[in-house]
Amino acid sequence: MNAPTGDGPATSPRPKTPLLDRVRVPADLRNFSVEQLRQLATELRAETVSAVSVTGGHLGASLGVIELTLAIHAVFDTPRDRLIWDVGHQCYPHKILTGRRERIRTLRQGGGLSGFTKRAESEYDPFGAGHSSTSISAGLGMAVARDLKRARGIADDRQVIAVIGDGSMSAGMAYEAMNNAGALRSKLVVILNDNDMSIAPPVGAMSAYLSRLLSSQSFLNLRDVAAKMARRFPRGLERTARRAEEFARGILTGGTLFEELGFYYVGPIDGHNLDHLLPVLRNVREADDLGPILVHAITKKGKGYAPAERSADKLHAVSRFNVITGEQVKPPPGPPSYTKVFANALIDEAERDPAIVAVTAAMPTGTGLDLFGKRFPDRCFDVGIAEQHAVTFAAGLAAEGIKPFCAIYSTFLQRAYDQVMHDVVLQHLPVRFALDRAGLVGADGSTHAGSFDLAYLGCLPGIVLMAPADEVELTHAVATAAAIDDQPSALRYPRGDGVGLTIPQHGEVLPIGRGRVLREGGRVAILSLGTRLADALAAAEELATRGLPATVADARFAKPLDTALIEQLARHHEVLITIEEGSVGGFAAAVMQHLAWKGLLDRGLRLRPMVLPDRFIDQDTQPRQLATAGLTAKDIVTTVLQTLGQDAALTAVAG
Numbered sequence: 001m002n003a004p005t006g007d008g009p010a011t012s013p014r015p016k017t018p019l020l021d022r023v024r025v026p027a028d029l030r031n032f033s034v035e036q037l038r039q040l041a042t043e044l045r046a047e048t049v050s051a052v053s054v055t056g057g058h059l060g061a062s063l064g065v066i067e068l069t070l071a072i073h074a075v076f077d078t079p080r081d082r083l084i085w086d087v088g089h090q091c092y093p094h095k096i097l098t099g100r101r102e103r104i105r106t107l108r109q110g111g112g113l114s115g116f117t118k119r120a121e122s123e124y125d126p127f128g129a130g131h132s133s134t135s136i137s138a139g140l141g142m143a144v145a146r147d148l149k150r151a152r153g154i155a156d157d158r159q160v161i162a163v164i165g166d167g168s169m170s171a172g173m174a175y176e177a178m179n180n181a182g183a184l185r186s187k188l189v190v191i192l193n194d195n196d197m198s199i200a201p202p203v204g205a206m207s208a209y210l211s212r213l214l215s216s217q218s219f220l221n222l223r224d225v226a227a228k229m230a231r232r233f234p235r236g237l238e239r240t241a242r243r244a245e246e247f248a249r250g251i252l253t254g255g256t257l258f259e260e261l262g263f264y265y266v267g268p269i270d271g272h273n274l275d276h277l278l279p280v281l282r283n284v285r286e287a288d289d290l291g292p293i294l295v296h297a298i299t300k301k302g303k304g305y306a307p308a309e310r311s312a313d314k315l316h317a318v319s320r321f322n323v324i325t326g327e328q329v330k331p332p333p334g335p336p337s338y339t340k341v342f343a344n345a346l347i348d349e350a351e352r353d354p355a356i357v358a359v360t361a362a363m364p365t366g367t368g369l370d371l372f373g374k375r376f377p378d379r380c381f382d383v384g385i386a387e388q389h390a391v392t393f394a395a396g397l398a399a400e401g402i403k404p405f406c407a408i409y410s411t412f413l414q415r416a417y418d419q420v421m422h423d424v425v426l427q428h429l430p431v432r433f434a435l436d437r438a439g440l441v442g443a444d445g446s447t448h449a450g451s452f453d454l455a456y457l458g459c460l461p462g463i464v465l466m467a468p469a470d471e472v473e474l475t476h477a478v479a480t481a482a483a484i485d486d487q488p489s490a491l492r493y494p495r496g497d498g499v500g501l502t503i504p505q506h507g508e509v510l511p512i513g514r515g516r517v518l519r520e521g522g523r524v525a526i527l528s529l530g531t532r533l534a535d536a537l538a539a540a541e542e543l544a545t546r547g548l549p550a551t552v553a554d555a556r557f558a559k560p561l562d563t564a565l566i567e568q569l570a571r572h573h574e575v576l577i578t579i580e581e582g583s584v585g586g587f588a589a590a591v592m593q594h595l596a597w598k599g600l601l602d603r604g605l606r607l608r609p610m611v612l613p614d615r616f617i618d619q620d621t622q623p624r625q626l627a628t629a630g631l632t633a634k635d636i637v638t639t640v641l642q643t644l645g646q647d648a649a650l651t652a653v654a655g
């Protein structure tokens, strides 16, 4: 399929989908013939392309699992059988088939469908995701729960199916789960969706192993599949015969790694061929004495949509686009993104310091390290989706005098928290963490929001924690981190573009733990951490017009605190507002703790900590998320006026 019939630009008519129109839930397709399912695959693909063309989102992965999605829902009794999608970014066709088609053009929009699987959204999403490599663990838990209920005499024969991509197979959790599954022997179906792609081309020995599995033989043909699976061994058959079969299966399929882990391996099979998928899955469904089963399905990311197939990243994630040409709607040109500023600043530092290296966990483009890797191919390490390893690998580098910058999204560093604490911070190793996507991230929603790093890093003794306020400050923060050689450091910056300042050629090393005052005022002080500074300054402008000139300070560091600056603000103002794009327990908590011990809260200072609310914020545009969180300039003004009891003035703000 090049372009679904009838589709044009984002606003063009929808594709004709007569069969899909008959499917509201998976039960509606279970009596379809294979021929009908093939037709349904064409329609589902067209509908997926059409929907994502108006919403943007993770297109390539969804297109790669169209046939797999149909086959699973045709063979298994979802939602009674539990279907778990790893990461969940490939779940759009699944959502279309599971009662959410009418809302599919609200994907990733405020108030709309999540871009990932979500328990609260549908009974067909038994386990939510967004972060990778959790599906086998969750699936095993569900399978064992079933077995435990059965042992208590509760009838439960549901199947559990986990679909995991080859990229996600690189994470430790997937192996921990397989290791446990092989020992527990509970019936669990793992489908390895192998498209030989992560976001970037996959890396590592596991990826090479999977490629060898495929290149050493073609797909298992249907006769082999049928023979092998229909001929499941009756109980009591000679052990030697069973061994012989296992040996033959190993040779035929080469899936020995999985078999050594205790999985019954089937594959590799063509994940786009319903004639293969359906009988394999039916056999897998019926097998009840094989323990965990791994079906190795070979698919193509972006399958069936020419612009996706020919693009280097298979259109992993897109903005809105024209269906005919594949051309994406580009935002109007603006200042460079924080990601790019970080990458350029790091390259600049690395030009002058050969000890600097960079580490990414499967996010070279997202973190800007693709640029670093082009300039310094031998000094850039993509370790695959393996944040825990990335951190301890960086610790090892640092222990030997290399200067690693470990660039990981704030949300994904959560997975490596023990490594941060135990392997880096406790040993005072000068690993530099560059936390991209700090704060609210927009369409990816709550799974990807970088809300917690100020809290989870700020509580660790001996780390330097920076939150630059703009792109110039980010350049300085990179230079500062490069210069910190005797302790760990981290800098956090948000998704999106800078504010448009002229970026210096080289960053300056900042004095550690010192903030700056940008504006002097009277009764009110606003102490901002990070990129909320622009709104703090805008609020001060507004307050000045109301006869309330405010002091505005940029803390620059969440740790160590600029205690002199904080005390001075507390002593000389009636109202102190702190603002940060981070959760409860972050910068404001540290400021309050300090002021409390100094006794500066004992004499009437009115302190208002403005932080993210204590709940998860769903997908929306970033500006609307900030408004939902109450962290805009207007919210600052309102907070100040309320705090001063100037309620009458509030009406004017609301207007």
Ligand SMILES: Cc1ncc(C[n+]2csc(CCOP(=O)(O)OP(=O)(O)O)c2C)c(N)n1
Residues within 6 Å of the ligand: 061, 064, 087, 089, 090, 130, 131, 132, 164, 165, 166, 167, 168, 169, 195, 197, 198, 199, 301, 361, 362, 363, 385, 387, 412, 415
């Ligand atoms: C813990 C974690 N790290 C990184 C990511 C970012 N990420 C999302 S999808 C993806 C690639 C996944 O590759 P694969 O599992 O093969 O799925 P495909 O997109 O190829 O279908 C990455 C790195 C993530 N979601 N979770």
Ligand SMILES: CC(=O)[C@@H](O)[C@H](O)COP(=O)(O)O
Residues within 6 Å of the ligand: 058, 087, 089, 130, 199, 317, 366, 437, 441, 444, 448, 495
């Ligand atoms: C599914 C996933 O985890 C990534 O694709 C993520 O959506 C990337 O986010 P950015 O678009 O902010 O790079």
Ligand SMILES: [Mg+2]
Residues within 6 Å of the ligand: 165, 166, 167, 168, 193, 194, 195, 196, 197, 198
């Ligand atoms: Mg993949």
